[in-house]
Amino acid sequence: KVESLRQGIVPFFEPGLQDLLLQTQQTGNLSFTTDYEEAIKDSEIVMIMVGTPTANDGSADLTYVYAASESLAPHLKDGSIVIIKSTVPPGTNAKVRELIQKKTTVSFELASVPEFLKEGTAVEDTLHPDRIVIGVENELTKQKLTILHEPLTTNIITMSPESAQMCKYAANNYLATRITFINQIADLCEQNGADIEEVIRGIGADKRIGAHYWYPGLGYGGSCFPKDVKEIATYAASVGESESLFIKIDDLNTMRIPKLMTKYERLVGGFAGKTVAILGLSFKKNTNDTRVAPALTVIPWLLAHGAKVFTADPKVPADFKNPYDAIKGANVLMLLVEWDEFVGLDLAKVASLMLSPKYFIDTRNQYESAAVLSAGLQYKGIGR
Numbered sequence: 001k002v003e004s005l006r007q008g009i010v011p012f013f014e015p016g017l018q019d020l021l022l023q024t025q026q027t028g029n030l031s032f033t034t035d036y037e038e039a040i041k042d043s044e045i046v047m048i049m050v051g052t053p054t055a056n057d058g059s060a061d062l063t064y065v066y067a068a069s070e071s072l073a074p075h076l077k078d079g080s081i082v083i084i085k086s087t088v089p090p091g092t093n094a095k096v097r098e099l100i101q102k103k104t105t106v107s108f109e110l111a112s113v114p115e116f117l118k119e120g121t122a123v124e125d126t127l128h129p130d131r132i133v134i135g136v137e138n139e140l141t142k143q144k145l146t147i148l149h150e151p152l153t154t155n156i157i158t159m160s161p162e163s164a165q166m167c168k169y170a171a172n173n174y175l176a177t178r179i180t181f182i183n184q185i186a187d188l189c190e191q192n193g194a195d196i197e198e199v200i201r202g203i204g205a206d207k208r209i210g211a212h213y214w215y216p217g218l219g220y221g222g223s224c225f226p227k228d229v230k231e232i233a234t235y236a237a238s239v240g241e242s243e244s245l246f247i248k249i250d251d252l253n254t255m256r257i258p259k260l261m262t263k264y265e266r267l268v269g270g271f272a273g274k275t276v277a278i279l280g281l282s283f284k285k286n287t288n289d290t291r292v293a294p295a296l297t298v299i300p301w302l303l304a305h306g307a308k309v310f311t312a313d314p315k316v317p318a319d320f321k322n323p324y325d326a327i328k329g330a331n332v333l334m335l336l337v338e339w340d341e342f343v344g345l346d347l348a349k350v351a352s353l354m355l356s357p358k359y360f361i362d363t364r365n366q367y368e369s370a371a372v373l374s375a376g377l378q379y380k381g382i383g384r
Contacts, residue, residue: 005032013288013315016123040075045148047083048072048096049115054227058234060089069096073103081109081141087169087228088112089235090162109141112161113149114168119222120286131155135164172228173246178213179220180249183256186216186383196383197365216382217363218336219256221283221292226253257297260363265305267380268332268359272306275355277330279323280337281316288315294336294363307332314341328353333377338364347375 004011008025010018024030033039040046050064065086072082084096093110100108112135117125132149134156136142142158149156159167186196196216204211220226229250236244265271283293290296295311302309311318312326320326323342327333327350335342343366351358360367360377365384372379 002032002034013286014122015120015286020123036071037075040072041077043077043080045081045083045144046072046076047085047113049085052086052088052227054230058230059238060087060227060231062088062092062095065092065096066099069099070103073100076100076104076106076108078106079108080106081111081144083111083113083145084161085113085115087114087172087224087231088165089169089231090165092165093161109136109138110161111136111141111145112164113145114164116168116171119289120284127152129153129155131157133164133167134158135161137161169228169232172224173232173249175213176220176225176229176253177245177249179215179217179225180252182214182216183219183382184252189383194383199383216365218260218294218298219253221294223283223289223291226250226292229253257294258301261298261301261305264332264361264380267361268357270305271302271332274306274331275308275310275329276302276332276334277323277326278302278309278311279313279326279333279335279342280339281311281313281318282337285337285339290316298334298336312342313337314339324349324353329355331355331357332359332361334361335364335366338366342366347372347377351376 001011005021008022010021021030048065048068050068052060052062052065055061065084065088069082076082082096082100084093093112097110114133114135115126116129116131116133129152132153132155134142134145134149136145136158137160146156146158182196182200185199188194189196189199200211200214200216203209204214220229229246233244233246233250236242236246268274278295278299281293281295282288282290299309299311310320310326310330312320312323314321318326323345331354333350333354347367350360354377358377360372360379362372362379362381365381367379367381369379369381369384
Protein backbone atom coordinates (compact mmCIF):
# COMPACT_ATOMS: atom_id res chain seq x y z
CA LYS A 1 0.00 0.00 0.00
CA VAL A 2 2.84 2.37 0.78
CA GLU A 3 4.42 1.74 -2.61
CA SER A 4 1.04 2.33 -4.26
CA LEU A 5 0.70 5.66 -2.48
CA ARG A 6 4.21 6.65 -3.46
CA GLN A 7 3.14 6.16 -7.06
CA GLY A 8 0.13 8.41 -6.52
CA ILE A 9 -2.42 5.59 -6.46
CA VAL A 10 -4.97 5.31 -3.65
CA PRO A 11 -5.40 1.58 -2.92
CA PHE A 12 -9.08 1.95 -2.04
CA PHE A 13 -12.07 3.99 -3.25
CA GLU A 14 -12.83 7.33 -1.64
CA PRO A 15 -14.39 10.15 -3.71
CA GLY A 16 -11.93 12.98 -4.36
CA LEU A 17 -8.98 11.37 -2.60
CA GLN A 18 -7.07 10.35 -5.72
CA ASP A 19 -6.97 13.91 -7.03
CA LEU A 20 -6.08 15.32 -3.61
CA LEU A 21 -3.23 12.83 -3.23
CA LEU A 22 -1.70 13.80 -6.57
CA GLN A 23 -2.09 17.51 -5.94
CA THR A 24 -0.45 17.29 -2.54
CA GLN A 25 2.41 15.11 -3.75
CA GLN A 26 3.15 17.63 -6.49
CA THR A 27 3.69 20.34 -3.86
CA GLY A 28 6.37 18.21 -2.22
CA ASN A 29 4.58 18.34 1.13
CA LEU A 30 3.56 14.68 1.27
CA SER A 31 5.70 11.57 1.19
CA PHE A 32 5.33 7.97 2.37
CA THR A 33 7.76 5.68 4.16
CA THR A 34 7.88 2.59 6.35
CA ASP A 35 10.99 3.90 8.11
CA TYR A 36 10.16 5.31 11.55
CA GLU A 37 13.40 7.25 11.85
CA GLU A 38 13.01 8.89 8.46
CA ALA A 39 9.45 9.94 9.26
CA ILE A 40 9.89 11.10 12.84
CA LYS A 41 13.39 12.42 13.53
CA ASP A 42 12.64 15.98 12.36
CA SER A 43 8.92 16.04 13.17
CA GLU A 44 7.46 18.41 15.72
CA ILE A 45 4.14 16.58 15.68
CA VAL A 46 3.64 12.81 15.30
CA MET A 47 0.17 11.32 14.86
CA ILE A 48 -0.82 7.78 15.75
CA MET A 49 -3.61 6.69 13.39
CA VAL A 50 -3.79 2.91 13.60
CA GLY A 51 -6.72 0.53 13.86
CA THR A 52 -8.26 -0.39 17.20
CA PRO A 53 -10.30 -3.48 16.36
CA THR A 54 -12.65 -5.06 18.85
CA ALA A 55 -11.01 -7.78 20.93
CA ASN A 56 -12.72 -11.11 21.63
CA ASP A 57 -14.03 -9.79 24.95
CA GLY A 58 -15.61 -6.75 23.26
CA SER A 59 -13.03 -4.23 24.44
CA ALA A 60 -10.82 -2.09 22.20
CA ASP A 61 -7.72 -3.95 21.09
CA LEU A 62 -4.94 -1.41 21.56
CA THR A 63 -2.15 -3.65 20.29
CA TYR A 64 -1.40 -1.46 17.28
CA VAL A 65 -1.53 1.77 19.28
CA TYR A 66 0.97 0.40 21.78
CA ALA A 67 3.20 -1.05 19.06
CA ALA A 68 3.27 2.28 17.21
CA SER A 69 4.06 4.10 20.46
CA GLU A 70 7.04 1.86 21.17
CA SER A 71 8.29 2.07 17.58
CA LEU A 72 8.18 5.87 17.35
CA ALA A 73 9.63 6.57 20.79
CA PRO A 74 13.36 6.20 20.03
CA HIS A 75 13.13 8.70 17.18
CA LEU A 76 11.27 11.57 18.85
CA LYS A 77 12.92 14.96 18.93
CA ASP A 78 12.89 16.94 22.15
CA GLY A 79 9.65 18.85 22.74
CA SER A 80 7.60 17.00 20.14
CA ILE A 81 3.88 16.33 20.44
CA VAL A 82 2.44 12.85 19.98
CA ILE A 83 -1.22 12.92 18.95
CA ILE A 84 -3.48 9.90 19.28
CA LYS A 85 -6.13 10.07 16.58
CA SER A 86 -7.17 6.43 16.88
CA THR A 87 -10.41 5.70 18.72
CA VAL A 88 -9.26 4.65 22.19
CA PRO A 89 -10.92 4.46 25.61
CA PRO A 90 -10.24 7.14 28.21
CA GLY A 91 -7.07 6.41 30.15
CA THR A 92 -5.11 5.15 27.14
CA ASN A 93 -2.75 8.13 27.18
CA ALA A 94 -1.24 7.10 30.50
CA LYS A 95 -0.20 3.72 29.11
CA VAL A 96 1.10 5.28 25.89
CA ARG A 97 3.16 7.76 27.88
CA GLU A 98 4.62 4.94 29.95
CA LEU A 99 5.58 2.96 26.83
CA ILE A 100 7.22 5.94 25.15
CA GLN A 101 9.14 6.98 28.26
CA LYS A 102 10.71 3.53 28.45
CA LYS A 103 12.32 4.05 25.05
CA THR A 104 13.30 7.74 25.05
CA THR A 105 14.82 10.34 27.32
CA VAL A 106 13.53 13.40 25.46
CA SER A 107 10.60 15.46 26.68
CA PHE A 108 7.33 15.17 24.77
CA GLU A 109 3.64 15.94 25.12
CA LEU A 110 0.63 13.72 24.48
CA ALA A 111 -2.67 14.87 23.03
CA SER A 112 -5.89 13.30 21.78
CA VAL A 113 -7.42 14.64 18.58
CA PRO A 114 -10.09 12.16 17.44
CA GLU A 115 -11.21 12.16 13.81
CA PHE A 116 -14.89 12.37 12.89
CA LEU A 117 -14.76 11.83 9.14
CA LYS A 118 -17.22 9.57 7.31
CA GLU A 119 -16.25 7.12 4.62
CA GLY A 120 -17.65 8.33 1.33
CA THR A 121 -17.23 11.99 2.30
CA ALA A 122 -13.84 11.74 4.01
CA VAL A 123 -12.13 14.43 1.92
CA GLU A 124 -14.87 16.98 2.54
CA ASP A 125 -15.06 16.07 6.24
CA THR A 126 -11.30 16.46 6.61
CA LEU A 127 -10.95 19.76 4.78
CA HIS A 128 -14.19 21.28 6.11
CA PRO A 129 -14.90 19.66 9.48
CA ASP A 130 -17.86 20.57 11.68
CA ARG A 131 -15.39 20.94 14.54
CA ILE A 132 -11.97 19.89 15.73
CA VAL A 133 -11.80 18.38 19.22
CA ILE A 134 -8.42 18.72 20.92
CA GLY A 135 -7.64 16.96 24.19
CA VAL A 136 -4.57 18.45 25.86
CA GLU A 137 -2.97 18.81 29.27
CA ASN A 138 -1.23 22.17 28.98
CA GLU A 139 -1.59 25.57 27.37
CA LEU A 140 1.45 25.40 25.09
CA THR A 141 0.29 22.18 23.45
CA LYS A 142 -3.17 23.67 23.09
CA GLN A 143 -1.73 26.71 21.29
CA LYS A 144 0.40 24.65 18.91
CA LEU A 145 -2.42 22.30 17.95
CA THR A 146 -4.85 25.17 17.55
CA ILE A 147 -2.48 26.81 15.07
CA LEU A 148 -2.11 23.48 13.25
CA HIS A 149 -5.87 23.08 12.77
CA GLU A 150 -6.95 26.71 12.26
CA PRO A 151 -6.67 26.48 8.44
CA LEU A 152 -9.45 23.86 8.55
CA THR A 153 -11.96 25.52 10.88
CA THR A 154 -12.35 28.15 13.56
CA ASN A 155 -14.59 25.80 15.55
CA ILE A 156 -11.85 24.28 17.67
CA ILE A 157 -12.95 22.84 20.99
CA THR A 158 -10.31 22.09 23.61
CA MET A 159 -10.74 19.83 26.63
CA SER A 160 -8.96 17.10 28.57
CA PRO A 161 -7.68 14.05 26.64
CA GLU A 162 -10.20 11.85 28.46
CA SER A 163 -13.09 14.08 27.40
CA ALA A 164 -11.84 14.13 23.80
CA GLN A 165 -11.71 10.34 23.75
CA MET A 166 -15.23 10.12 25.15
CA CYS A 167 -16.41 12.64 22.54
CA LYS A 168 -15.56 10.17 19.77
CA TYR A 169 -17.33 7.29 21.46
CA ALA A 170 -20.30 9.46 22.42
CA ALA A 171 -20.73 10.79 18.87
CA ASN A 172 -20.64 7.39 17.21
CA ASN A 173 -22.84 5.76 19.81
CA TYR A 174 -25.40 8.53 19.53
CA LEU A 175 -25.57 8.17 15.75
CA ALA A 176 -25.86 4.40 16.09
CA THR A 177 -28.66 4.99 18.60
CA ARG A 178 -30.55 7.13 16.08
CA ILE A 179 -30.36 4.36 13.50
CA THR A 180 -31.47 1.73 16.01
CA PHE A 181 -34.25 3.98 17.28
CA ILE A 182 -35.70 4.65 13.84
CA ASN A 183 -35.52 0.94 13.00
CA GLN A 184 -37.59 0.21 16.10
CA ILE A 185 -40.14 2.82 15.04
CA ALA A 186 -40.12 1.37 11.50
CA ASP A 187 -41.00 -2.06 12.89
CA LEU A 188 -44.01 -0.55 14.64
CA CYS A 189 -45.05 1.27 11.47
CA GLU A 190 -45.27 -2.06 9.66
CA GLN A 191 -47.79 -3.19 12.27
CA ASN A 192 -50.13 -0.23 12.01
CA GLY A 193 -50.09 1.10 8.44
CA ALA A 194 -47.88 4.12 9.10
CA ASP A 195 -45.06 5.05 6.70
CA ILE A 196 -41.70 5.57 8.40
CA GLU A 197 -40.63 8.15 5.80
CA GLU A 198 -43.70 10.25 6.63
CA VAL A 199 -42.99 9.83 10.33
CA ILE A 200 -39.41 11.03 9.78
CA ARG A 201 -40.69 14.16 8.03
CA GLY A 202 -43.02 14.81 10.94
CA ILE A 203 -40.52 14.38 13.76
CA GLY A 204 -37.69 15.95 11.77
CA ALA A 205 -39.49 19.29 11.68
CA ASP A 206 -38.95 19.54 15.44
CA LYS A 207 -35.79 21.60 15.92
CA ARG A 208 -34.90 19.53 18.97
CA ILE A 209 -34.78 16.41 16.77
CA GLY A 210 -33.89 17.46 13.23
CA ALA A 211 -34.49 15.81 9.87
CA HIS A 212 -30.97 14.53 9.36
CA TYR A 213 -29.41 11.15 10.00
CA TRP A 214 -32.50 8.97 9.96
CA TYR A 215 -31.66 5.77 8.08
CA PRO A 216 -34.25 3.01 8.55
CA GLY A 217 -32.91 -0.19 7.10
CA LEU A 218 -30.84 -3.24 7.97
CA GLY A 219 -28.99 -1.56 10.83
CA TYR A 220 -25.67 0.22 11.12
CA GLY A 221 -22.46 -1.27 9.73
CA GLY A 222 -18.98 -0.26 8.66
CA SER A 223 -15.69 -0.05 10.49
CA CYS A 224 -16.74 2.33 13.28
CA PHE A 225 -20.28 2.07 14.64
CA PRO A 226 -20.41 -1.70 15.34
CA LYS A 227 -16.95 -1.58 16.87
CA ASP A 228 -17.49 1.53 18.96
CA VAL A 229 -20.87 0.43 20.29
CA LYS A 230 -19.48 -2.96 21.33
CA GLU A 231 -16.49 -1.30 22.97
CA ILE A 232 -18.49 1.24 24.93
CA ALA A 233 -20.95 -1.48 25.96
CA THR A 234 -18.04 -3.59 27.22
CA TYR A 235 -16.52 -0.57 28.95
CA ALA A 236 -19.85 0.19 30.62
CA ALA A 237 -20.09 -3.37 31.92
CA SER A 238 -16.49 -3.23 33.17
CA VAL A 239 -17.25 -0.21 35.37
CA GLY A 240 -20.44 -1.68 36.77
CA GLU A 241 -22.98 -0.19 34.36
CA SER A 242 -24.42 -3.57 33.39
CA GLU A 243 -27.84 -2.11 32.47
CA SER A 244 -26.26 0.19 29.86
CA LEU A 245 -28.35 1.30 26.89
CA PHE A 246 -25.40 0.52 24.62
CA ILE A 247 -25.55 -3.19 25.43
CA LYS A 248 -29.15 -3.28 24.19
CA ILE A 249 -28.35 -1.25 21.08
CA ASP A 250 -25.60 -3.71 20.18
CA ASP A 251 -27.96 -6.65 20.67
CA LEU A 252 -30.74 -5.08 18.60
CA ASN A 253 -28.40 -4.27 15.72
CA THR A 254 -26.85 -7.73 15.74
CA MET A 255 -30.27 -9.36 15.46
CA ARG A 256 -31.67 -6.89 12.92
CA ILE A 257 -30.77 -8.69 9.70
CA PRO A 258 -31.68 -12.24 10.82
CA LYS A 259 -35.02 -10.91 12.05
CA LEU A 260 -35.79 -9.18 8.74
CA MET A 261 -34.56 -12.08 6.61
CA THR A 262 -36.94 -14.42 8.44
CA LYS A 263 -39.75 -11.98 7.67
CA TYR A 264 -38.73 -11.73 4.01
CA GLU A 265 -38.59 -15.51 3.71
CA ARG A 266 -42.23 -15.75 4.73
CA LEU A 267 -43.12 -12.89 2.42
CA VAL A 268 -41.69 -14.47 -0.75
CA GLY A 269 -42.83 -17.99 0.05
CA GLY A 270 -39.40 -19.28 0.99
CA PHE A 271 -36.03 -18.64 -0.62
CA ALA A 272 -35.27 -22.27 -1.40
CA GLY A 273 -34.97 -22.74 -5.16
CA LYS A 274 -35.27 -19.01 -5.86
CA THR A 275 -32.69 -16.70 -7.43
CA VAL A 276 -31.96 -13.49 -5.57
CA ALA A 277 -30.25 -10.43 -7.03
CA ILE A 278 -28.26 -8.41 -4.48
CA LEU A 279 -27.48 -4.79 -5.31
CA GLY A 280 -24.71 -3.36 -3.14
CA LEU A 281 -21.85 -5.14 -1.37
CA SER A 282 -20.18 -2.23 0.48
CA PHE A 283 -21.49 -1.14 3.86
CA LYS A 284 -22.67 2.18 2.38
CA LYS A 285 -22.48 4.04 -0.91
CA ASN A 286 -19.37 5.85 -2.15
CA THR A 287 -16.93 3.41 -0.57
CA ASN A 288 -15.59 -0.05 -1.34
CA ASP A 289 -15.29 -0.87 2.37
CA THR A 290 -17.20 -4.07 3.13
CA ARG A 291 -16.53 -4.24 6.86
CA VAL A 292 -19.77 -5.23 8.61
CA ALA A 293 -21.63 -4.66 5.34
CA PRO A 294 -25.22 -5.99 5.21
CA ALA A 295 -24.29 -8.27 2.32
CA LEU A 296 -21.86 -10.18 4.54
CA THR A 297 -24.83 -11.38 6.61
CA VAL A 298 -27.58 -11.39 3.98
CA ILE A 299 -25.80 -13.49 1.35
CA PRO A 300 -24.73 -16.37 3.66
CA TRP A 301 -28.25 -16.38 5.12
CA LEU A 302 -29.77 -16.69 1.65
CA LEU A 303 -27.37 -19.45 0.60
CA ALA A 304 -28.04 -21.36 3.81
CA HIS A 305 -31.77 -21.20 3.03
CA GLY A 306 -31.42 -22.60 -0.48
CA ALA A 307 -31.28 -19.48 -2.63
CA LYS A 308 -29.05 -18.84 -5.62
CA VAL A 309 -27.47 -15.39 -5.42
CA PHE A 310 -26.10 -12.98 -8.01
CA THR A 311 -24.51 -9.68 -6.98
CA ALA A 312 -23.79 -6.25 -8.44
CA ASP A 313 -21.72 -3.37 -7.10
CA PRO A 314 -19.98 -0.47 -8.87
CA LYS A 315 -16.82 -0.56 -6.72
CA VAL A 316 -16.64 -3.87 -4.85
CA PRO A 317 -15.78 -7.04 -6.84
CA ALA A 318 -19.11 -8.69 -7.62
CA ASP A 319 -20.69 -10.98 -10.17
CA PHE A 320 -21.64 -7.92 -12.22
CA LYS A 321 -21.21 -4.15 -12.28
CA ASN A 322 -24.39 -3.65 -14.30
CA PRO A 323 -27.39 -4.18 -12.01
CA TYR A 324 -29.57 -5.46 -14.84
CA ASP A 325 -27.17 -8.34 -15.42
CA ALA A 326 -27.64 -9.43 -11.81
CA ILE A 327 -31.41 -8.91 -11.97
CA LYS A 328 -31.95 -11.02 -15.09
CA GLY A 329 -33.74 -14.23 -14.13
CA ALA A 330 -34.09 -13.28 -10.45
CA ASN A 331 -37.21 -14.06 -8.47
CA VAL A 332 -36.30 -11.56 -5.76
CA LEU A 333 -34.37 -8.29 -5.96
CA MET A 334 -32.80 -6.88 -2.79
CA LEU A 335 -31.44 -3.33 -2.78
CA LEU A 336 -28.91 -3.20 0.06
CA VAL A 337 -26.96 -0.02 -0.78
CA GLU A 338 -28.31 3.14 -2.40
CA TRP A 339 -25.53 3.65 -4.94
CA ASP A 340 -26.47 6.24 -7.57
CA GLU A 341 -26.34 3.43 -10.13
CA PHE A 342 -29.11 1.61 -8.27
CA VAL A 343 -31.60 4.33 -7.33
CA GLY A 344 -32.82 5.20 -10.82
CA LEU A 345 -33.55 1.76 -12.20
CA ASP A 346 -35.94 1.38 -15.14
CA LEU A 347 -38.65 -0.48 -13.24
CA ALA A 348 -40.39 -1.71 -16.38
CA LYS A 349 -37.10 -3.20 -17.54
CA VAL A 350 -36.55 -4.74 -14.10
CA ALA A 351 -39.99 -6.36 -14.26
CA SER A 352 -39.32 -7.72 -17.75
CA LEU A 353 -36.07 -9.33 -16.58
CA MET A 354 -37.37 -10.92 -13.38
CA LEU A 355 -39.27 -14.14 -12.84
CA SER A 356 -42.23 -14.72 -10.52
CA PRO A 357 -42.92 -13.69 -7.79
CA LYS A 358 -40.90 -10.58 -8.83
CA TYR A 359 -40.38 -9.21 -5.32
CA PHE A 360 -38.45 -5.97 -4.95
CA ILE A 361 -37.17 -5.70 -1.37
CA ASP A 362 -36.01 -2.11 -0.95
CA THR A 363 -34.05 -2.00 2.31
CA ARG A 364 -33.09 1.65 1.72
CA ASN A 365 -36.57 3.02 0.92
CA GLN A 366 -35.35 4.54 -2.32
CA TYR A 367 -38.44 3.72 -4.38
CA GLU A 368 -42.11 4.56 -4.01
CA SER A 369 -44.29 1.51 -3.71
CA ALA A 370 -46.87 2.83 -6.22
CA ALA A 371 -44.25 3.14 -8.95
CA VAL A 372 -42.86 -0.33 -8.27
CA LEU A 373 -46.30 -1.93 -8.20
CA SER A 374 -47.40 -0.20 -11.40
CA ALA A 375 -44.36 -1.67 -13.16
CA GLY A 376 -45.59 -5.16 -12.37
CA LEU A 377 -43.42 -5.88 -9.35
CA GLN A 378 -44.25 -6.64 -5.74
CA TYR A 379 -42.73 -4.23 -3.24
CA LYS A 380 -41.45 -4.37 0.32
CA GLY A 381 -39.73 -1.45 1.97
CA ILE A 382 -38.68 -0.73 5.54
CA GLY A 383 -41.40 0.53 7.86
CA ARG A 384 -43.95 1.06 5.12
